[in-house]
Amino acid sequence: MTEPLTIKDALEKSAEYLRARGSSSPRLDAELLLGHTLCLSRLQLYLNFDRPLAENEKEHYRALLKRRAEHEPVAYILGEKEFMSLPFHVTPAVLIPRPETEILVEEVMRKIDEWRGLHLETMPTVFEVGIGSGAISISLLHHFLDLKIRAGDMSASALEVAGHNARRHGVMERLTLLHGDLFAGEGGPFDFILSNPPYIAETERNSLAPDIVEHEPPEALFAGPEGLDVISRIIREGVKILAPDGWIFLEIGKNQLYKIKEVIKPIEEIKKVLTVEDHMGIVRVLFLQK
DSSP states (O other): OOOOOBHHHHHHHHHHHHHHTTOSSHHHHHHHHHHHHHTOOHHHHHHTTTOBOOHHHHHHHHHHHHHHHTTOOHHHHHTEEEETTEEEEOOTTSOOOOHHHHHHHHHHHHHHHHHHHHTTTOOOOEEEESOTTSHHHHHHHHHOTTOOEEEEESOHHHHHHHHHHHHHTTOGGGEEEEESSTTTTOOOOEEEEEEOOOOBOGGGGGGSOHHHHTTSOGGGTBOSTTSOHHHHHHHHHHGGGEEEEEEEEEEOOTTOHHHHHHHHTTOTTOOEEEEEEOTTSOEEEEEEEO
16 A cells, blocks of 8 residues: 655655755745645645645646746746735736845835935835736735826736736725836826836846746847947936926845946936845845936
């Protein structure tokens, strides 16, 4: 008689299986996928190490492991990713929210608090370029209950995901979604313009992990030979619809700051340039004031 496969055994075997197939976090992947299969949290998995898996559970778990072994990101397999302590539905139509983007959100939150102090507690007018899953805007709307945001995206499928997440978190009434390139025809003026734009150079495509390059939407990743095509447009076009004293907030890539400063240099309207580094010491957030 075959011995039953326990949670402990399943985790150990599947972590080794994923490690051999190139996962950078095999144990975590195994835990998340098994937890999803059994409807248990990671803590509950450890509290039930000796629980055997039923045949249908083993089959479902194997199917998920096979997808992960083929480099499909765990977030797409589960259909969900946490960001700013909120759960977000994600599909291959949108970029998977990443921890470094939380730095951008935190900086915008600080600036909103500062803005309210200078403007009699009124909220700034805000536009997000390329809303994707909605992680940035929805996190802000969840935190500031009297804030309203307008946001655009070129992808109708991405807008559907953002709408789903906005309804899930009860902020849809304060979020206006627009289909179109960059500012989707909006003329402003806006006090804040936000974006986590595509900023990876095409020349870096072959250096990316298969999880990223084979599964995430390329239009949300790549932006020309230096990765600056979209950032440059947001700055040049955004400053035209930015209110006086307004801010543009951008997530940027490694070693891009000095090139972006060349874009900024001839734009006389920009009077202040600030940066914030991530935990690796990489300049990750750039904000410009008109």
